[in-house]
Amino acid sequence: MEKDYLPVCREDMIRCGWDQVDFVYVIGDAYVDHPSFGHAIISRILEAHGFRIGIIAQPDWKNPESITIFGRPKLGFLVTGGNMDSMVNHYSVSKKRRQTDAYTPGGVIGKRPDYATVVYCNLIRKVYKEIPILIGGIEASLRRLGHYDYWSNRVKRSILLDSQADILMYGMGEHAVVELAEALQSGIPISEITFINGTVYKTKSLESVYEAERLPSFSEITTNKAAYAKSFYLQYCNTDPFSGKRLVEPYQENLYIVQNPPAKPLTMQEMDDLYALPYQRNYHPMYQKDGGVPAISEVKFSLVSNRGCFGGCSFCALTFHQGRMIQVRSHASIVEEAKLLIQDKEFKGYLHDVGGPTANFRHPSCEKQLTKGVCSKKQCLFPEPCKNLTVDHQDYIILLRKLRALPGVKKVFIRSGIRFDYVMADKTDLFLKELCQYHISGQLKVAPEHVADPVLQKMGKPGNQIYQKFVEKYKKINEQLGVKQYLVPYLMSSHPGSTLKEAVTLAEYLRDLGYMPEQVQDFYPTPSTISTTMYYTGFDPRTMEEVYVPVNPHEKAMQRALIQYRNPANYQLVLEALKKAHRMDLVGFEKKCLIRPQKAAIQIQKAREKQKEEEQKKLKKKKKHSTIRNVHKKRKG
Numbered sequence: 001m002e003k004d005y006l007p008v009c010r011e012d013m014i015r016c017g018w019d020q021v022d023f024v025y026v027i028g029d030a031y032v033d034h035p036s037f038g039h040a041i042i043s044r045i046l047e048a049h050g051f052r053i054g055i056i057a058q059p060d061w062k063n064p065e066s067i068t069i070f071g072r073p074k075l076g077f078l079v080t081g082g083n084m085d086s087m088v089n090h091y092s093v094s095k096k097r098r099q100t101d102a103y104t105p106g107g108v109i110g111k112r113p114d115y116a117t118v119v120y121c122n123l124i125r126k127v128y129k130e131i132p133i134l135i136g137g138i139e140a141s142l143r144r145l146g147h148y149d150y151w152s153n154r155v156k157r158s159i160l161l162d163s164q165a166d167i168l169m170y171g172m173g174e175h176a177v178v179e180l181a182e183a184l185q186s187g188i189p190i191s192e193i194t195f196i197n198g199t200v201y202k203t204k205s206l207e208s209v210y211e212a213e214r215l216p217s218f219s220e221i222t223t224n225k226a227a228y229a230k231s232f233y234l235q236y237c238n239t240d241p242f243s244g245k246r247l248v249e250p251y252q253e254n255l256y257i258v259q260n261p262p263a264k265p266l267t268m269q270e271m272d273d274l275y276a277l278p279y280q281r282n283y284h285p286m287y288q289k290d291g292g293v294p295a296i297s298e299v300k301f302s303l304v305s306n307r308g309c310f311g312g313c314s315f316c317a318l319t320f321h322q323g324r325m326i327q328v329r330s331h332a333s334i335v336e337e338a339k340l341l342i343q344d345k346e347f348k349g350y351l352h353d354v355g356g357p358t359a360n361f362r363h364p365s366c367e368k369q370l371t372k373g374v375c376s377k378k379q380c381l382f383p384e385p386c387k388n389l390t391v392d393h394q395d396y397i398i399l400l401r402k403l404r405a406l407p408g409v410k411k412v413f414i415r416s417g418i419r420f421d422y423v424m425a426d427k428t429d430l431f432l433k434e435l436c437q438y439h440i441s442g443q444l445k446v447a448p449e450h451v452a453d454p455v456l457q458k459m460g461k462p463g464n465q466i467y468q469k470f471v472e473k474y475k476k477i478n479e480q481l482g483v484k485q486y487l488v489p490y491l492m493s494s495h496p497g498s499t500l501k502e503a504v505t506l507a508e509y510l511r512d513l514g515y516m517p518e519q520v521q522d523f524y525p526t527p528s529t530i531s532t533t534m535y536y537t538g539f540d541p542r543t544m545e546e547v548y549v550p551v552n553p554h555e556k557a558m559q560r561a562l563i564q565y566r567n568p569a570n571y572q573l574v575l576e577a578l579k580k581a582h583r584m585d586l587v588g589f590e591k592k593c594l595i596r597p598q599k600a601a602i603q604i605q606k607a608r609e610k611q612k613e614e615e616q617k618k619l620k621k622k623k624k625h626s627t628i629r630n631v632h633k634k635r636k637g
Contacts, residue, residue, distance in 0.1 A: 005033055005284055006043055007054045010069055021054035022046075023181070024073045026124070028082035028089075028116040028139075029103040029295075030287055031057040033280040036299040037083055038137050038173075044277040045174050051075075051181055057284075058104065061113045061120060064127050072131065075184045077124050078177075079165065080137030081116035083295070085526060087151050090114060093524040094553070095151060102298075105283075105290035114151075117143075121163035132190040134180060135159070136169035141321050142528040144170050144200045145235060145249050145257060146218045148228070148536040150525040155222045155536075158249065158257045160202050166190045168200040171321060172307070174274065175263040197241070198263030204254045212246040212258070213238065219252075225537035226544070232533045233541035239319055241265060242373025265308070265325045272333040275304070281340070298352075301341050302415075303334050305399065306356035310365040310380040311419055313449075314460040314530035315495065315523060318357050324374045326361050331399050335406070342408040349409060354400060355416025360423065360431065362396045365389050377542075382460045385425045393423075393431035404438060414439045420446050420470040421462040429477065436477050440485060444474070447490040450498070451509045458497035458534065458547060489515075493559040494550045495523040496534035500581040503559040507574075507594055508586075510563065520563045522556055565594045 007013045008031060013021060023046065027039045034040055043053045054073070059066035067077075082089065082103055090098060090109070100107040113119040117139045124133055143149075143159040160168050167190065169176040176198035183193045194201050194208070203209070213234060221228040231249075238244040241262040249257040266274065281300070283293040307327040309318045318324075334354070341347055353359075364370060365380040366388040380386050403412045414435065423432055435444070448467040450456055456463060471487060478485045493503065510516060525532040534540055534547045550556055558580075561573035574595055578586055586594045 004278060004280055005031075006047065007070075008057065008284060008286065010071070013054055013070060016052075018052050020052075021070050021073050022051040022075045022185075023078050024054050024056060024067070024070050025078040025080075026056045026059060026067060026120050027080050028058065028086055028112040028120070030105050030283060030293045031055050032103075032283045032293055032296055034282065034296060034299060035275055035277075035279055035304065036302070037295075039080055039082075040279055041274060041277075042078065042080075042136070042173060042177055044279060045178060045274065046181055048277055049178050049181065051185075058111045059120070059123070061116075061123055064123060067120070067124055068127060072128060075181065076132030076134055076166075076190070077121075077128075079117055079120050079124070079133060079135045079140075079163075081120075081139035082112065082137065085139045085142065086112055086114060086116035087149075088524070088526055091151060093522040100294075102295040103293065105287040105293055107291075107294045115162075117159060117165075118163045121165045125164045132167075132184060133163070133165040134167050134169065134177070135163060135165040136173045136177065138317075138321060140165075140168050141170040142317050142526070144168050144259060145215070145247070146221050146228075146231070147527045148525070148532060149527065150532070150535075155218075155228065157218055157251065158200070158202075160200060160257060161251070166201070167193060169198060170200060170259070171198050171263055171323065172266075173198065173263075174266065174270075194258070195260075197260050200257060200259045203256050203258055206248065206256060206258075209246065209248060209256075209258055212248045215247055215249045217250040226539060229533055229537045229539040229541040229544065232528075232530075235259075235528075236319065236530065236541070237376040239323055240373035240376065241323065241325065242369075242371070243376060244373075262323060265323065265327045268328060268330050271307070271327055271329045275329060275333055275337060281344075301344075301347060301351055302353035303337055303341075303351060303403075304356055305329055305334055305354050305359075305396075306361055309357040309361065310374065311358055311361075311422075312379040312382055312460050314458060314534075315492070315532075317526060317529050320528040322357065324365075324380075325369060326364050328362055331402055334399060335402055338403055338406055338409070342406065347408070349411070351403060351409060351412045353413060353415040354403060355414060357417065358419045358422075359414050359416035360393060360396055360418055362399075363390065363392070379460065381419070381421055381425075382462065383457070384462070385421070389425065391422060391425045391427070393426055393428075397431055397434055400434065400439065411441070412439055413441070415445070417447055418444070420448075421466050424466055424470050424473070429473070432473065433477055433481070436474070436483070436485060437481055443486045443488050445488045445490060446470075449490060449492045450495065450502070450506060452498070452502035452505045455495055455498045455502050458531070458540065459492075459495060460530070489517075490521070491517060491563060492521050492523055493563055494556040496531055496540075496547045496549045498550060498559060499548055500555070500558065500562075500577055503562045503577065504581050504583050504586070507562040507565050508592075511565075511592070511594060516564055516566045520560050522560055562594075571595060 054070040101109045104111045121133050140159055145158050149156045179196045216227040216231045221231050241264045244261040247259040308322045308325050310324045451464045453463050525535040535549050540547050558573050558577035561570035562577055565574045
């Protein structure tokens with residue numbers, strides 16, 4: 001073991017001079033000591049506060065002995081499913097098993113169980129009946145109250161109950177985990193630690209629960225979809241650390257889940273301190289024999305500059321997890337980390353990213369947020385930018401210039417999402433000019449997600465005209481710079497609100513653009529998003545209006561096929577979709593048509609196959625003649 005990694009076995013613990021760890025940290029990912037991995041941040045911040053941590057990464061969940069390698073910890077177990085929800089990690093939107101897992105050594109699939117947090121906790125509870133179990137991470141955070149689970153197609157109860165854990169930390173967890181650890185260390189029983197913001201606990205009595213908002217009961221949300229939608233929106237409106245209320249979700253008689261208000265956001269100094277902790281910035285050496293952990297390659301030479309997002313996209317869980325308050329690191333902190341990357345022997349001169357959930361957010365959306373928090377029922381950018389919105393890229397521009405100027409840096413890329421409507425709200429074009437000139441290479445990926453306004457409205461995205469204006473401005477600036485650079489739009493099919501009519505509109509847009517995406521993302525109903533609530537209930541929780549939802553797999557396949565209408569394999573689906581949408585005007589030989597009539601399409605396909613066959617014959621013949629010539633040359637030689 002290299003001395004600066006945290007212990008991963010009893011021998012490591014003994015070498016550290018410890019007879020016992022304070023916490024055993026069970027994680028669903030491989031152990032990667034890098035600040036882009038939640039378990040690295042939590043373990044290092046606890047270490048900085050004097051606690052002893054032992055790491056058990058991807059234990060054998062069928063063997064209780066796999067979580068006993070450190071013995072009984074002094075204070076308790078920490079458990080996380082990993083950087084992703086384990087079900088999203090395992091399954092595609094069509095519920096097919098994925099072939100690889102980037103968070104596992106060698107990319108091997110199957111090293112963690114489905115619903116990993118629940119399984120790990122139940123394994124621990126079998127061995128240590130009374131020990132405190134604290135859960136956190138994205139899987140626990142987004143399943144903290146009753147929630148729709150896409151994979152089982154039912155409403156599941158709070159993960160606290162299924163896991164038998166004692167307390168749940170939601171959000172990023174740095175404040176909560178330190179307060180919990182210190183409370184346990186001081187001798188407070190876990191059952192009495194009910195006062196920490198950013199935590200969820202279970203109780204049999206509400207006598208000591210004050211100023212709480214009561215949610216519909218679990219029984220109500222499992223039998224009444226309207227009640228589910230209303231419950232979700234109450235939760236959504238209480239995700240702000242300044243204005244969020246305590247929430248209570250009743251279960252059967254004398255059992256309640258209580259969610260305390262969110263933890264306060266980290267200050268700039270706290271963010272700086274967090275990223276200055278002694279990370280090894282790589283996967284543990286024990287994984288070298290397996291080829292390492294693939295996920296590190298995406299982040300090893302990237303820099304996190306911010307956290308949180310006030311973009312408010314309906315299909316994104318950031319509001320529920322990181323929140324809408326922007327938290328940033330100082331320029332000095334980021335530059336110092338960049339200097340560390342430059343010293344790495346594998347660094348080739350390219351910083352792969354400088355950003356966060358949304359790269360060009362570097363400050364709160366308005367001054368009011370600093371004392372009163374975000375508006376509970378209003379968005380900063382949707383349906384149009386708020387009149388109080390502060391639009392300023394200057395700080396980000398200065399940061400990027402400092403990084404570009406560092407010796408050894410050839411180029412600084414921006415690969416995090418750029419919020420194009422925020423760029424368009426800027427009165428100057430300086431950021432967009434510098435972005436095009438210095439921070440992309442050939443293409444910029446952006447996420448309009450769709451072009452039909454009825455769908456964009458449900459997505460919480462700006463109207464299509466905003467994106468079109470951005471496209472024009474991007475093109476104009478690149479022409480001024482004398483470079484040819486392209487936009488690559490991310491598009492989503494089958495989002496709530498999208499009928500075949502809107503899917504055809506998107507196909508027509510792609511036809512006019514002359515672009516066919518290589519990959520299409522179907523809407524994926526992950527826990528705790530507005531879009532998932534629409535998908536399950538058929539209601540928009542913000543308005544309680546009914547929403548059309550494409551849930552039939554065949555219709556979803558048609559919507560996806562329309563986006564890739566040029567692919568011959570999609571012909572029958574596209575034809576069926578156009579018939580159902582009453583758009584047979586798009587079948588024909590005119591320029592506006594998406595596909596040819598069926599007989600013509602068959603003839604064209606046969607002609608293509610024949611041409612391909614002839615080309616293969618010619619190639620085979622050419623190779624044969626080449627081999628004969630080579631044989632003659634050797635004989636002459």
